Amino acid sequence: MKRHPILTSVLLLGLAIGLFLWTKPASGQASAVAPAATPPLPVSAEPQYGTCKASSDGIGKTYQGREIAQVMGHPGIGWLERTEREKEEAPSKAIAALKLAPDAVIADLGAGSGYYTFRLAPLVPQGRVVAIDIQPEMLDYMKEEMRARGVKNVQPHLGSVTELKLPDASLDAVLMVDAYHEFDHPAEMLGSIKAALKKGGRIYLLEFRAEDPKVPIKPHHRMTEAQARKELEAAGFRFLENRPDLPWQHLLVFEKP
Ligand SMILES: C[S@@+](CC[C@H](N)C(=O)[O-])C[C@H]1O[C@@H](n2cnc3c(N)ncnc32)[C@H](O)[C@@H]1O
Numbered sequence: 001m002k003r004h005p006i007l008t009s010v011l012l013l014g015l016a017i018g019l020f021l022w023t024k025p026a027s028g029q030a031s032a033v034a035p036a037a038t039p040p041l042p043v044s045a046e047p048q049y050g051t052c053k054a055s056s057d058g059i060g061k062t063y064q065g066r067e068i069a070q071v072m073g074h075p076g077i078g079w080l081e082r083t084e085r086e087k088e089e090a091p092s093k094a095i096a097a098l099k100l101a102p103d104a105v106i107a108d109l110g111a112g113s114g115y116y117t118f119r120l121a122p123l124v125p126q127g128r129v130v131a132i133d134i135q136p137e138m139l140d141y142m143k144e145e146m147r148a149r150g151v152k153n154v155q156p157h158l159g160s161v162t163e164l165k166l167p168d169a170s171l172d173a174v175l176m177v178d179a180y181h182e183f184d185h186p187a188e189m190l191g192s193i194k195a196a197l198k199k200g201g202r203i204y205l206l207e208f209r210a211e212d213p214k215v216p217i218k219p220h221h222r223m224t225e226a227q228a229r230k231e232l233e234a235a236g237f238r239f240l241e242n243r244p245d246l247p248w249q250h251l252l253v254f255e256k257p
Contacts (some may be wrong), residue, residue: 046185048063048187049061049062049063049187050062050063052067054067055067055220057069057070057218057219057220057221058070058220059184061184063186063187063231064227064230064231064234065227066181066223066227066231067220068181068182068183068184068186068220069181069182069218069220069221070182070220071134071135071182071184072112072182073135074135074137074138074141076112077112077113077138077141080112080113080115081113081115085115087247088247088248089206089246089247089248089249090246090247091115091116091119092119093245093246094177094206094246094249094251095116095119095120095123097243097251098120098123098173098175098204100120100123100124100127100172100173101124101127101172102123102124102125102126102127103124103126103127104124104127104172104173105124105127105128105130105170105171105172105173106120106124106127106128106129106130106171106172106173106174106175107129107130107131107132107157107164107166107171107173107174107175107196108120108129108130108131108132108175108177109132109159109164109174109175109176109179109180109193110132110133110176110177110178110179110180110182110183111131111132111133111138111142111156112133112138112179113138113141113142113145114131114138114141114142114145114154114156115177116175116177117129117131117142117154118145118149118151118154120175121151121153121154124153125153127153127172128153128154128155129153129154129155130155130157130166130171131154131155131156131157132157132158132159132164132166133156133157133158133159134158134159134160134161136158139156139157139158142154142156143156161183161184161185161188161189162185162188162189162192163188163189163192164189164192164193164196166196167196168195168196169195169196169197169198169199170196170198171196171197171198171201172197172198172201172202173197173201173202173203173204174193174196174197174201174202174203174204175204175206176203176204176205176206177206178206178207178208178221178249180205180207180223180228181207181220181221181222181223182221186231187235190231190232190235190237191235194235194236194237194256197256198256199256199257200255200256200257201255201256202240202253202254202255202256203232203237203252203253203254203255203256204251204252204253205228205232205250205251205252205253205254206246206249206250206251206252207222207223207228207249207250207252208221208222208223208248208249208250209222209223209224209225209248209249209250210222210223210224210227211224211225212248215248217248223250225242225250225252228250228252229252232252232254236256236257237254237255237256237257238254238255238256238257239252239253239254240253240254240255241253
């Protein structure tokens with residue numbers, strides 16, 4: 001498979017950053033994350049949010065008592081594409097657990113390099129994966145991968161920090177992998193997800209387990225089941241289950257009633 005030289009450099013740079021910084025156990029060191037692509041609005045204009053002293057990998061803005069994490073910048077693509085990921089996260093197991101219909105339309109929200117997108121696409125041959133991100137560089141990477149892999153049923157899509165920018169009731173499911181904790185407007189994003197999902201549509205939320213001290217990911221990039229439920233239930237989603245057999249992550253399933 002032929003890769004563009006710039007993409008290869010980005011891949012290698014990101015791999016180095018990720019290995020050196022991100023995967024170290026949490027302790028307030030610098031991280032492989034970059035500032036959010038769009039600066040947040042002044043918090044005073046957003047009553048549902050609070051403020052706190054920004055921690056090294058947080059943005060100083062809180063939602064439901066949780067400090068929101070910094071966005072991982074596109075130089076982290078190499079880390080997202082690391083080969084150890086199958087051992088660490090068992091993505092094939094997580095994806096098999098979704099039991100998608102072949103004609104399902106699923107959004108990979110916060111798709112990054114498309115690591116999950118390109119593993120989902122073969123499972124929905126008559127449907128499609130809408131791969132949404134706020135960083136155009138991530139979409140460029142995915143477009144290059146689509147060409148290289150000959151994949152047709154992936155739709156790279158530029159969202160914003162507050163909305164998916166998709167038609168109402170156009171999705172059967174939304175998958176978010178290691179992304180939701182970075183949304184700097186989670187309340188607005190949950191409202192937008194709700195509008196874009198069909199009735200009975202599912203959210204599959206994969207987040208590193210904050211309850212588990214053995215998970216070597218910085219604290220702001222992990223979530224407890226209780227916190228995730230608090231936030232998604234407040235937005236009107238029904239919690240269905242937590243599938244407990246992934247090495248590092250929760251796989252939380254919610255439904256739009
Ligand atoms: C840590 S990466 C995870 C990427 C991918 N899900 C994976 O697991 O390989 C998080 C991604 O979420 C994206 N993101 C952050 N806020 C977003 C938002 N409001 N809407 C869509 N994507 C967002 C970031 O740009 C970044 O690419």
